[in-house]
Amino acid sequence: MSSASTLAFIGGGNMARSLIGGLIARGTPAADIRVSEPVDVLREALARDFGVQVGADNAEAAGPAGLWLLAVKPQIMRAVCEALAPLAQANRPLVVSIAAGITAAQLQRWLGGGVAVVRAMPNTPALLGAGVTGLFASVEVDRNGREHAANLLASAGRTVWIDDEARMDAVTATSGSGPAYIFLLAEAMEAAAIAEGLPADAARTLVQETVLGAARMLTESGEDPAELRRRVTSPGGTTQAAVETFEAGGFRALVAQAIANATERGRQLSAAND
Numbered sequence: 634m635s636s637a638s639t640l641a642f643i644g645g646g647n648m649a650r651s652l653i654g655g656l657i658a659r660g661t662p663a664a665d666i667r668v669s670e671p672v673d674v675l676r677e678a679l680a681r682d683f684g685v686q687v688g689a690d691n692a693e694a695a696g697p698a699g700l701w702l703l704a705v706k707p708q709i710m711r712a713v714c715e716a717l718a719p720l721a722q723a724n725r726p727l728v729v730s731i732a733a734g735i736t737a738a739q740l741q742r743w744l745g746g747g748v749a750v751v752r753a754m755p756n757t758p759a760l761l762g763a764g765v766t767g768l769f770a771s772v773e774v775d776r777n778g779r780e781h782a783a784n785l786l787a788s789a790g791r792t793v794w795i796d797d798e799a800r801m802d803a804v805t806a807t808s809g810s811g812p813a814y815i816f817l818l819a820e821a822m823e824a825a826a827i828a829e830g831l832p833a834d835a836a837r838t839l840v841q842e843t844v845l846g847a848a849r850m851l852t853e854s855g856e857d858p859a860e861l862r863r864r865v866t867s868p869g870g871t872t873q874a875a876v877e878t879f880e881a882g883g884f885r886a887l888v889a890q891a892i893a894n895a896t897e898r899g900r901q902l903s904a905a906n907d
């Protein structure tokens with residue numbers, strides 16, 4: 634018998650862990666979360682850290698659950714879904730997939746058709762409740778299903794509905810992968826600070842707090858990033874010297890190309906794993 638309140642994670646890797654951490658921190662009872670994960674150490678860590686029910690059998694985790702959260706890699710999504718198709722047809726759960734690229738139509742087909750499918754693209758700050766998730770619902774998802782999916786992901790941070798599924802690859806390239814871009818910038822800033830003679834621990838603290846402070850100004854002021862940047866930039870000053878260097882090096886075009894390539898990779902993941 635499946636229960637609407639029980640949630641099954643199929644795959645208990647990095648992103649599942651971040652989402653589970655967010656859910657538990659915001660009051661979802663651990664007893665309502667079941668996780669299926671083949672790697673022993675990951676399974677044991679989830680049970681130890683969050684108190685959730687764990688196992689290695691996908692159907693066993695999914696059987697009692699009204700909502701399935703598919704958190705496996707795009708490359709194995711087809712095999713995982715096809716193995717769960719009889720259960721999906723019998724129980725008609727709400728299925729939420731967080732896989733990059735994989736489309737609602739593919740998930741539908743692999744699960745046997747007629748299943749309510751939501752595509753969600755969260756990001757790892759979900760662990761702190763500071764994530765953001767783009768959501769797309771297939772036509773089979775009713776109002777309750779949309780609310781259920783949105784409430785689930787709201788425990789990870791803010792949610793944004795996307796009407797055109799084709800744009801989910803752009804969401805993935807912007808916010809799904811986005812934390813890695815900020816971490817890359819932090820790595821580069823730290824290395825540069827050390828090269829300028831700062832001790833490593835000082836460089837780390839300075840970069841960490843700068844990223845945090847800038848992110849808070851961006852979100853809490855609601856102001857345009859260009860205006861916030863302008864206020865740091867004294868004419869003829871140090872910031873101007875740095876920003877001109879970024880611009881001369883093609884920073885904006887590089888960011889645009891990086892996000893375009895990530896978007897294209899989403900499409901390729903769909904085609905390659907069909």
Ligand SMILES: NC(=O)C1=CN([C@@H]2O[C@H](COP(=O)(O)OP(=O)(O)OC[C@H]3O[C@@H](n4cnc5c(N)ncnc54)[C@H](O)[C@@H]3O)[C@@H](O)[C@H]2O)C=CC1
Nearest residue numbers: 644645646647648649704705706707731732733755756809
């Ligand atoms: N890491 C991230 O920042 C984000 C990842 N995603 C998506 O989340 C999904 C998972 O990504 P990660 O957590 O990064 O990868 P991961 O590799 O950390 O997690 C996937 C987990 O699935 C497990 N697994 C492998 N075969 C399985 C099977 N047959 N049944 C059940 N579990 C199985 C693996 O052992 C692994 O722990 C991907 O589809 C990715 O596109 C989405 C948003 C952000």
Ligand SMILES: O=C(O)[C@@H]1CCC=N1
Nearest residue numbers: 732733805809810811
């Ligand atoms: O790199 C990836 O493919 C996944 C999807 C978004 C973040 N990580």
